[in-house]
Amino acid sequence: MDLRQLGNSNVSVSPVTFGAWAIGGWMWGGSEEQDSIAAIQASIDAGVTSIDTAAIYGQGHSEELVAKAIKGRRDKVQILTKCGMRWDDARGSDPWATLNNQGRAITVTRNSKADSIAHECEQSLRRLGVDVIDVYQIHWPDLTTPIDESIEAMYKLQKAGKVRAIGVSNYNLKQISTADSWLKEHGSVLASHQPPYSVINRGIEKEILAYCRQMNVGIVCYSPMERGLLTGKYGPDHKFPAGDHRNNYKAFKPDVRKSVAAALAQVKSIADRHKASFAQLIVNWTFSEPGITAALVGARNAEQAVHNAGAMAFRLSDVERQQIRAAFSPAAELMGGDGAPARPGAQT
Template sequence: MEYIELGNSGLHVSRITFGSWAAGGWMWGGTEQNDAVGAIHASYELGVTSIDTAPIYGQGLSEEIVGEAIKSLPRDKVQILTKFGMRWDDTKGDFGFKSKNNQGQDIDVYKYAAPASIMQECEDSLRRLGTDYIDLYQIHWPDKTTPIEETMEAVQRLVEQGKVRAIGVSNYSVEQMQTAEKVVNLASNQVPYSMVRRDIEKDVVPYCLEHHKAILAYSPMQLGLLTGKIKPGQHFDESDLRSGHPLFKPESVTRVNAFLDKIRPMAETKNTTLGQLVLRWTLAQPGISVALVGARNAEQAVQNAHAIDVQLSPQEVDFISQQLDQLQQQPA
């Protein structure tokens, strides 16, 4: 495994980090807790020491699963990355969206990051995770009802109390990062990034490279689209966030699969999977520090961890990028 420091925070994480959104079941069509715990343990055995979670994933369930998984692991060898600022149990702040919980009940999700709320969320997360500190605490989405400075001052207090080691943001623009940096030293920004979603290359990547901030790329497999296993017209349950996603329309899946067919021979010559090749290309991109990858079971977790073993020459990275450029030039 490869490890990297997040900015200049002193916090080192595994470049492949276990993403536990799917483990919480929410928006992924349910979960099997034992499978998720086994997946985390299998990842850890292969050097994936970092786990990313959030209270909203399964409305606390994902954090509880992570807490169960790390009980038998040495706490100082595991990095827990969790978040705050998305409330399903309160109606304050900026209304985000309507959803359903794992029991199928309607919930309203609010983006809310006022100081008192953050303090409560931190205590709740520590309890669910069964630990007394969080390695990286990240605001999940910007909250336009609370000044960024007030939010960051609250998280800085948690650092001073020893409950948080490093401060990160998620889904923040460059301007929002600049505002936060007036108050705290940001370690990282967690943002969506994949072969077919590269808009952060315009502004977030250059800013983070210049100011020595880490980028944690989430959805690097684009919700499974880049595995090559999705077929045009494939059915997803209504509770699955892929069901209405434009990238999962038949014509989009057809185009992406045609691109994947062009790089498939490279994966075969390296005796690796398409997914592993995709992850290795992602980590080879400028500014991308970490790829967050989900797994529902130990087998998937092992495959993800072994992506780090794939060796790509600069010429091979360029070849893949050229094929991608051709894909982007095609009409949607």
Template sequence: MKYRKLGETDLNPSVITFGAWAAGGWMWGGTERKDAIDAIKASYELGVNTIDTAPIYGQGTSEEIVGEAIQGLPRDKVLILTKFGMRWDSIQGDFAFKSKDNSGKDIDIYKYAGKESIVKECEDSLRRLRTDYIDLYQIHWPDKTTAIEETMEAVAQLIKDGKVRHAGVCNYNVPQMEEAERTLKLASNQVPYSMVKRDIEQGIIPYCQQHHKSIIAYSPLERGLLTGKMKPGHIFGEGDHRAGLHYFQEENLKRTNAFLESIKPLADDKHISLGQLVLLWTLEQPGITITLVGARDTQQAVQNAKAVDSTISTDELAFITEKLSQLQLAV
């Protein structure tokens, strides 16, 4: 495994970080708790020392799974990244969307990052995670109803209290990061980034490079699209959010798979999967520090972790990027 420094902190996360959204089941058609726990443990054995989760993932389920999985592991060898600011048990803040929990019950999701709410969320997360501190605490989405200063003051107090080590943000634009930085030092911005979603290369990545902030790239495999396993005609299970995404429309699946076939000989030469090749490419893009990669079972977790056992050359990167430039997806 390889590790990279997170911003200007003393954290050194594994470049392949375990993303625990799917493990929580919510929006992914349910969860198999034991499989998820085994996947986290298998990742750790292969050097994955970092797990990213959030309260909203399964309405506490993902954090509980992470908390159970790390029992018995040396706490100082595991980096726990979690979030705050998305409430399903409160009607304060900015209404985000309607959803269903893992049992099929209707729930309303709100973006809310008021001070008292953050303090409560932190206590709840610590309990579910079975730990007394969080390594990186991140606002999940911007909350337009709460001043950024108030939000960051609350996190600064949690750091002072020893419940949080470092602060990060998710899905923030540059002006929002600048405003947050007036109150406390940010380590990172967690944002979507993949071969087919590269808009952060304009603005966010240059800012983070200039100010020594890490980019935590989520959905680098674009929710499975870039593994080559999603074929035209694929039927998603009930509750799987991907069914409504344009990436998985028939024409886009055809175009994406044609691109993946064009780079498959490179993966074959390295004796790795297409997904592993995609992760190698992603980790070599300017400004990208680590990738969050989800896994719902041990086999997926092991494959993700072993991606960095291989290397990719400058010429190979250029070859893939050239092929990628020819891919145009329908919106």
């Protein structure tokens, strides 16, 4: 499948984009470095040329792994990363106590102050081993910093040639509109928004999706498979180890799991028709929805990466897409449908 232009920017991305949160190890129980590198390289070879990471993922570790994986392949990939979540600066909003990969206590804050964004960009460029970031995104809104200040800082990075396109993540409609308007007034564009979205988490359809369609802001959504739930691997009785963030995530409540299992049974014939797994079917449905540019999908090894790329190998009909939507509507109702991102512990 061809690359898709991200909004009105000069960056295009693959419909399946490699999500590099899990390979950073943080909150996912760790991963083998060579497996992670192999997963990214296999993705690139299979046509998944866009890689989404963030400074906070493993406190820089994910970006460092991405650098190793793309060495000698920079011209074949699009790098998306994020700023705005600091573990080494006490300023900002929503302080959150957690543990790093080594088990040491850290406090994470949402920090989108101008000087912090400039500092983070330099650190990400260094860790990634690149001269320019294709899409630089503000990870979470910082309620202690005016959006205009944050967006102006991103704009300056773009004018300096360090960033090709500007994006935001986990913003509400008013915040997206403010960022979009500021950039247009200054001759630039908001390339993308990164919200949670899946066949059972449709909250952005109420307002945000319509706005982004109208204003041509690309959407690169995260959690299209709801942390693996929609793959069919985790039935109602599956137990996760202590410390796994899915233990506290609403999609894994017993009633939602039962509803998802019933929905998967209903759509099995569609998956079989396309010789696709449940995971491939769900990801294809997600990036096929009007207004969705790409869906983030993670992989821990090369086999998973190649499998994920298979989601781009077929096309769902409009009737099939509606059938899939209808099958999962009961689960979507149980989820609440507000689409609001959870606190950082459950984020992308």
